[in-house]
Amino acid sequence: PLDETELDGTEPDDGYPVLLADWIKRDGLKCLKVKLRGNDERWDYERLVKVGQIALRHDVYWLTADFNCTVTDPSYVNEILDRLMIEHPRIYGMILYVEQPFPYDLERNQIDVHSVSARKPLFMDESAHDWHLIRLGRKLGWTGVALKTCKTQTGALLSLCWAKAHGMTLMVQDLTNPMLAQIPHLLLAAHAGTIMGVETNSMQFYPEASLPEAEVHPGAYSRREGMVDISTVQGPGFGYRIGEIKRVLPSPAARFGD
Template identity: 50%
Template sequence: MMNVVDVSMPRRVTMLGVDFNGTVMDPMYVEHLFERICRNRPGVPDALCYIEEPFAPELLERETDVSAVAKWAPCVLDESAHDWRVMEKASTLGYSGVVVKTCKTQTEALLTLSWAKHHGLEVLTQDLTNPMLAQIAHAQLGAHASPGIGLETNSMQFYPDASADEARVHPGLYQRVGGCLDLKTISGPGFGYRIHEIDRQLPEPATTSW
């Protein structure tokens, strides 16, 4: 983590996020980690935007308070936030935000967003490496759900050629310029896919059912 800070800060990175993927069992570990980083790298507190899913789900089940960690930055749930009851419980334990993802279905993303906004929680938009048409719905969700902090999008990093057909119609959605996407080509009914302009050849289905 210190290496990431040392690489990013000289390059004028102004927003940092930390994702522990639910691996920590003791909140004191995270608290001491940030105390050490911020003591040695004074610019980090101003740049730190969120701390994502630091703790294993068992800590939520045990009702472990995480307020001491959330003082550094919003402490947000990701995989653990599978319904509003979990978020309601977590918000009483010091969690201050939630991640929305279209891979959990568009409906769940919108319901989670609505609940979180109504209760004053921070909202982040992240993906599961969305390619092709999935990127379009994902980018639109991020534009409305978390316009200030942006969104995670990485399909162009891991498999850029997978979205080549869609990129001919929506070039700004499949390449990041200065860390930004361009959504201006989205238009028309539904999600604005402009599906009839995308020349994607799909294979024959492996099986069908009636």
């Protein structure tokens, strides 16, 4: 919930923040992703405005707008952005980029998106499975790429190389990476040259999933002043220091071979 008006009494009482403002204050957040529907223009516009107003009250600098692959006509995004620029220019200026408004299957949905990227940087996410699709996206008007290690480290590096070689900007986003998955995710962001750090939210969605790893790498699993700290990540094997992590794994579901 964004504020008290969205509370319905079913919220968890687990010691963690519930409202957006409380997360901002606790973690010192400076950038927020706004999740949108992509098929309800009024709802999406009001959501952007409401999050933007909360952000302004709490000294958040940047927003990103994620339309979740449901838009089929660039005018949908353009009209929201144009209205925002006229009615709430400060919030419009805070939007760092627009993320994947259009269907993820780029080959089947070859939509010319130059009109959107003329307004704001336009980042591929679900469509960016490999560098061949990024090449097609650039031709259609996309200007940036969201890299994710969950799509494989090698794939992320190949996409990074092609995008950089062709003047596209980069972000590193996660799919709520917990446990060891968080470390290569943060390392990629640290070396990729992104436009604004890294997106990381596992400490918000399931904060206790990574407690054994956080004992060794506390800064990698908490956000303070809007940042994470990977200074403890060092040594071989992505710097996991896995021998020091007291992670108890369940019994394997199956065994193969000897």
